[in-house]
Amino acid sequence: MSERDPTQADAVRLAIESDIFNGRLAPGAPLEEGRLATRFGVSRTPVREAITQLVQAGIVSKSAHKRAVVANLDPGTLLELFEALSELEGAAAFLSTSRMAPGEKTELMAIHEAAAENLRTQGDPNAYAELGSAFHQIIVRGCRNKVLIDTAESLALRVLPYRRFQVVAAGRLERNQSDHDSIISAIFAGDARAARERIQRHTLEQGDALMRFIALHKTSHEDFYPTTLTEEQRL
Structure with missing residues (x-):
């Protein structure tokens, strides 16, 4: 695996x-590339890519010629992000x-069925x-409105880490799947309002689940977020 393989940066x-x-x-804690590279057993390249992704998502802040630091995650702002995204995805x-x-x-049904199979077999939560x-x-791209698609996808990118994290909360995998089943049923039935x-x-x-999770759970979830890279990811 090359140093620029996205799997390393993602991990x-x-x-x-x-x-x-x-x-x-x-919040405010520095992210030093050298120390992180040593911790994960990789070069600085995937570390730098990972930090760039976190900056784009708003989780980390970085000014010109200054090192990256953990951003102040304001709960009110996070809820506003989910609120805005809900309106865009609804439209x-x-x-x-x-x-x-x-x-x-x-394709939508195939993805939905693959997710259901993942859930039935207790597969990888990250997958x-x-x-x-x-x-x-x-669903967003199916609307055929470029302005809406670009706006929704830009916001979805910022929300992605939070959206991904909340699915590890107790019962959220099953609830997410149930919600998706309800959404896809409405689309296939031609019920736009529903x-x-x-x-x-x-x-x-x-968004609400994320807030509850952050407030109530301070334990790690290594199965979902590995603290070290596997040998395969290091190669």
């Missing part, structure tokens, strides 16, 4: 996210109900989260 990013969400890295789902191509509906992101992305309302409620509940 480092997930581990740093875990430290931040679990309180091991407080997209409303339009996608009538505009989504047959091939996109087939489930990736399927969940793809589920939302197809599709909009269900995805809006789903996204708002994700």
Whole structure:
């Protein structure tokens, strides 16, 4: 594996996210590339890529010629992000109900079924989260409105780490899957209003679940966010 393989950067990013969400890295704590590279047994390149991704998501802040530090995660701002995204995804789902191509509906169902299989077999929660992101992305892109797509995807990128993290909370995997089942049923039935309302409620509940998780759980979840890279990821 080359040093620029995204798997290394993703694994480092997930581990740093875990430290931040679990309180091991407080707001203002510096992220030093050298120390992180040593900790994870990688070069600085994937560490730098991971930090860049975290900056883009707003979890880490970095000014010109200054080192990266953990951003101050204001709960009010996080809830506003989820609130705004729920409105955008709701509008997209409303339009996608009538505009989504047959091939996109087939792909949406395939992703939904893959997520269900992951859940039944107690698969990798990280893989489930990736399927969940793809589920939302197809619905948004199916609206055929470029302005709406660009705006929603830009905001979804900022919310992605928080959206991914909340699925590890007790019962959220099953609840996420149930919500997706309800959303896809509305879209396939041609009920635009129900599709909009269900995805809006789903996204708002994700934000609420995240807030409860951060407030109540300060333990690590190494199975979801590895604190060290596997030998395969280091190669």
